[in-house]
Amino acid sequence: MKYGVLLITLFLLTACANTNKQAAHYNAELGILYTQEGAYDKARINAFKALEFDPKSEEAHYAVAFYAQKTKQTALAQEHYLAALHLNPKSGQLNDSYALFLCEQGQYQQALKHFDTAAQDVTYAKVSDIYEHAGNCALEIPNQALADSYFLKSYDHKPNS
DSSP: OHHHHHHHHHHHHHHHHHHHHHHHHHHHHHHHHHHHHTOHHHHHHHHHHHHHHOTTOHHHHHHHHHHHHHTTOHHHHHHHHHHHHHHOTTOHHHHHHHHHHHHHTTOHHHHHHHHHHHHTOTTOSOHHHHHHHHHHHHHHTTOHHHHHHHHHHHHHTSTTO
């Protein structure tokens, strides 16, 4: 009897954990979509709700960071980009997004390091975009030669090249 209650409790806890992860995922996706659409009130609600459901979700941290970046909350964006990267430091998508953020902040050298890290993620399909972003960031330095090298890499990684 004692083991039966323990098994049922364990099953319910597992179900809740899966439900929380799913809820975090859906809320993070909504937060990102609302941010892209400029519906910042809805974006904020969903992004922070995602974090409530799963504080260890890189996707939830990214949703908050992306929302904060677009609403010019620099410190909040930095905090949550770093939290997301702490959870998945080699993610191409996270490193690319964080690098774009850093480039916006004028932190070009640090941004280029994150672009380079992003390009090493073999599971990320947008390597051409990463190099294009890096090239545009290098133009901000300004370093035309470096920008050109990134633009060439972008061209080399285009699916039809």
